[in-house]
Amino acid sequence: MAGQDDATTTVxxxxxxxxQVKARLVARIQTGDWKPGQLIPNEFALADELGVSQGTVRKxxxxxxxxxxxxxxxxxxxxxxQHTPESMLFRFFNFHDAVGEPISPETLWAKARVCxxxxxxxxxxxxxxxxxxxxxxxxRGHGGRPFDHETIVVPHDLFPGLAETPExxxxxxxxxxxxxxxxxxxxxxxxxxxxxGEREAGWLDVAAGSPLLRVERTMFSFxxxxxxxxxxxxxxxxxxxxxxxx
Amino acid sequence: MAGQDDATTTVxxxxxxxxQVKARLVARIQTGDWKPGQLIPNEFALADELGVSQGTVRKxxxxxxxxxxxxxxxxxxxxxxQHTPESMLFRFFNFHDAVGEPISPETLWAKARVCxxxxxxxxxxxxxxxxxxxxxxxxRGHGGRPFDHETIVVPHDLFPGLAETPExxxxxxxxxxxxxxxxxxxxxxxxxxxxxGEREAGWLDVAAGSPLLRVERTMFSFxxxxxxxxxxxxxxxxxxxxxxxx
DNA sequence: CATCTTATATCTTATACAAGACTTGTCGAA
DNA sequence: TTCGACAAGTCTTGTATAAGATATAAGATG
Numbered sequence: 253m254a255g256q257d258d259a260t261t262t263v264x265x266x267x268x269x270x271x272q273v274k275a276r277l278v279a280r281i282q283t284g285d286w287k288p289g290q291l292i293p294n295e296f297a298l299a300d301e302l303g304v305s306q307g308t309v310r311k312x313x314x315x316x317x318x319x320x321x322x323x324x325x326x327x328x329x330x331x332x333x334q335h336t337p338e339s340m341l342f343r344f345f346n347f348h349d350a351v352g353e354p355i356s357p358e359t360l361w362a363k364a365r366v367c368x369x370x371x372x373x374x375x376x377x378x379x380x381x382x383x384x385x386x387x388x389x390x391x392r393g394h395g396g397r398p399f400d401h402e403t404i405v406v407p408h409d410l411f412p413g414l415a416e417t418p419e420x421x422x423x424x425x426x427x428x429x430x431x432x433x434x435x436x437x438x439x440x441x442x443x444x445x446x447x448x449g450e451r452e453a454g455w456l457d458v459a460a461g462s463p464l465l466r467v468e469r470t471m472f473s474f475x476x477x478x479x480x481x482x483x484x485x486x487x488x489x490x491x492x493x494x495x496x497x498x
Numbered sequence: 499m500a501g502q503d504d505a506t507t508t509v510x511x512x513x514x515x516x517x518q519v520k521a522r523l524v525a526r527i528q529t530g531d532w533k534p535g536q537l538i539p540n541e542f543a544l545a546d547e548l549g550v551s552q553g554t555v556r557k558x559x560x561x562x563x564x565x566x567x568x569x570x571x572x573x574x575x576x577x578x579x580q581h582t583p584e585s586m587l588f589r590f591f592n593f594h595d596a597v598g599e600p601i602s603p604e605t606l607w608a609k610a611r612v613c614x615x616x617x618x619x620x621x622x623x624x625x626x627x628x629x630x631x632x633x634x635x636x637x638r639g640h641g642g643r644p645f646d647h648e649t650i651v652v653p654h655d656l657f658p659g660l661a662e663t664p665e666x667x668x669x670x671x672x673x674x675x676x677x678x679x680x681x682x683x684x685x686x687x688x689x690x691x692x693x694x695g696e697r698e699a700g701w702l703d704v705a706a707g708s709p710l711l712r713v714e715r716t717m718f719s720f721x722x723x724x725x726x727x728x729x730x731x732x733x734x735x736x737x738x739x740x741x742x743x744x
Numbered sequence: 745c746a747t748c749t750t751a752t753a754t755c756t757t758a759t760a761c762a763a764g765a766c767t768t769g770t771c772g773a774a
Numbered sequence: 775t776t777c778g779a780c781a782a783g784t785c786t787t788g789t790a791t792a793a794g795a796t797a798t799a800a801g802a803t804g
Contacts, residue, residue, distance in 0.1 A: 268754080268755060268756090269755075269756070270755075270756085294785080294786060294787080295786085295787075296786095304756080304757090305756065305757045305758070306757085306758085307755095307756070307757065307758080308755085308756060308757080310787090310788095311755090311756095313787095320744075324786095324787065324788090325764085325765085325786085325787075326763065326764050326765080326786070326787045326788060327763075327764035327765035327766075327785080327786055327787065327788095328764080328765060328766085328785095328786065328787080329785090329786060329787080330786090330787080343743070343744070344743050346741070346743075348688075438742070438743055438744055439742075439743040440740060440741065440742050440743060441740070441741045441743060442594075442738040442739065442740050442741075443689060443711065443738065443739040443740075443741070444709075444711060444734040444737075444738055444739065445691035445692070445709035445710055445711040445712075445734055446691070446709050447693060447707070447708075447709045461693070461707065462693075463690075463691035463692050463693045463709050463710070464691055464709070465689065465690060465691040465711075466691075468738075469743075471743070488690040488691055491690070492688040492689065492690055492714075493688065493689040493690065494686060494687070494688045494689075495592070495686065495687045495688075495689070495741055496684070496685075496686050497589070497590050497592075497684055497685040497686060497687060497715075497717070498566070498589075498684055514788080514789060514790090515789075515790070516789075516790085540751080540752060540753080541752090541753080550790080550791090551790060551791045551792070552791085552792085553789095553790065553791060553792080554789085554790060554791080556753095556754095557789090557790090570752095570753065570754090571752085571753075571798085571799080572752070572753040572754060572797065572798050572799075573751075573752055573753065573754095573797075573798035573799035573800075574751095574752065574753080574798080574799060574800080575751085575752060575753080576752090576753080
């Protein structure tokens, strides 16, 4: 270790060195210093610049790769993870068909409005009273039949103009990243079962009283910052929600 | 690398050295050479014994820790992961109450029989025609009300005498490990929604036509060997199935 | 009770070679 | 000259090794 302020050498260091390095590198992605798809400097260059050894940088990069923030390719280099419609489907979408193949629904119809956030939405998205949100309502289909209805709520601050987008993209998170520089890093889903009321029956073309899977989803960006809240009701005639238990 | 047969040095090695080391260490757990809860030799002893460096052993142990096969404690040593009722609840049980706390259901009633496996069960458990299984039917409750009904099917070969166990344990996997030396390493769940029929309504004390969450679970031991198939229907009045999206 | 010792995992650095991917240079044929 | 094939070179990540410093836990000692 060479030209580094003494803070980390004198103080017992609250965090291991590799974790500090990781935090600094994550920050570069978070601030947009490094953009999605970009090639970042190699291990030796980073080690040199940060004043640590190559092995320490390697450990930081390894964890970031495990968290899907980076993609490393032998012989090529290290790149900032870039969302694509395909990758989003695999990462965050847990519905599979009878054979076990992931299903990819297409949008049947959608509409978006800017409104004042309701209390439940404010709580989920950690917004102040009176904050505005974009509320998207859409029905998606699969195999020629309606599959689910979603109500998607995002802060208007983060996504200005989203409501006026002529065609709401089918996969939103790559759009969020490309257009609004908001990277979705993870989230959580809560599931329960409901029976279709008149409204849901109309949306999904099923009989009232049919069983539906209800999925409540909250997605986060860096620092667990909530960026989307979504409530879906899904007709699970030919689909299963699949989870790997680790 | 020192005293090692030339196989790995001359041949380009089909697998990286650390992966070979890992495979050998996993095998020791799988065969019962190392038992759950046992303290295993430290990194230097293993490196010495296997003829590799300490760093290579470390990488293997690190992956095994990530897969929850081992538990490492600084200053203490490395131990083989041991299932307990509590740990099982956190690892494989995804139901939470309204506050987000994991719920812990108690068994209301259960019965077990030995039968010939049905085709669907044979397929899930990869059993030969005519193979016997133990089929457990039970209702579990939570907060004074019935929570779910489960049909659990396991190969009779693996768990002889399970059907005659006077009281089927509430958490099965730690029992599997302690009594039958079968370690459950992972699994998968597939969810959909159903409406309660007469039978389910009776089990769960809900009205017929109520929405229920149906969970089909297959659990695996080492080498993805299926050891349990389970079909549950859950009354989700005060419970949510929660999933972390990574 | 406080302190020392020991054993362990964890962290950091350093070096070397292997393997993959791209670039450049060389050579020969058309 | 132009094109293509092939070899060589170079940059990158991946793997393997070695050695030292630090943090944590448990037991022994005073």
